[in-house]
């Protein structure tokens with residue numbers, strides 16, 4: 707069985723280093739002339755999949771915007787994941803889950819087990835109950851060829867108050883997360899299956915990402931103000947493992963499929979130039 711790291715490496719080589727988020731904000735539904743209800747959600751998600759799933763390496767549905775509509779929204783999320791994967795995109799489900807023991811194991815079953823209708827290629831998780839509490843997700847990912855992206859240095863301005871705090875070991879909380887994930891990924895070829903989330907907006911923070919040996923998801927580009935030029939300052943020598951992620955910047959170009967594709971081509975050209 708191929709690992710997620712292998713699959714992601716191949717997808718990026720074939721389609722380019724880009725993740726596009728599927729975030730059906732109420733404001734985007736309105737901008738597309740859609741109703742803020744289950745029919746609007748379904749149309750929006752289906753259009754993005756039709757436009758991009760056969761050409762973008764990774765699609766990242768934001769679970770919250772589907773859950774907003776209850777069980778019918780979750781059903782749309784299920785079909786969005788399935789259709790995206792069938793069209794060849796890897797699906798990173800942005801759910802930012804984090805819990806302990808058997809509860810974390812149940813989340814892992816929900817999102818990483820092929821037996822679940824919500825099974826994605828990878829998920830985002832939160833390490834603030836301790837990185838060790840995420841072990842069931844790491845185990846499930848390893849068993850099924852999936853991936854897990856752990857929040858490390860997030861793109862929001864509130865993040866540093868927690869993530870830069872120094873622990874009793876003398877390291878920051880974020881560096882502790884980075885180092886624990888680096889240990890698991892050590893030696894994996896061409897890339898480990900555990901990734902980190904590091905915002906494109908954070909600037910030079912002095913954190914050492916050089917040993918991660920896994921994908922570095924970079925949200926915060928476009929609508930949050932981050933630019934491809936910011937990536938060098940944030941990632942330095944680790945640029946080769948960066949997976950830039952845009953949501954609103956691309957989605958605002960819809961609803962025309964050609965416009966969504968053109969916006970995607972434009973941001974991909976920008977990040978390619980920055981990543982070198």
Ligand SMILES: O=c1ccn([C@@H]2O[C@H](COP(=O)(O)O)[C@@H](O)[C@H]2O)c(=O)[nH]1
Nearest residue numbers: 768860861905925926929930952953954
């Ligand atoms: O640090 C983080 C982690 C996750 N996100 C998510 O990415 C998208 C960003 O959307 P844009 O429209 O490109 O701003 C959204 O789903 C966030 O929840 C993040 O922004 N920062």
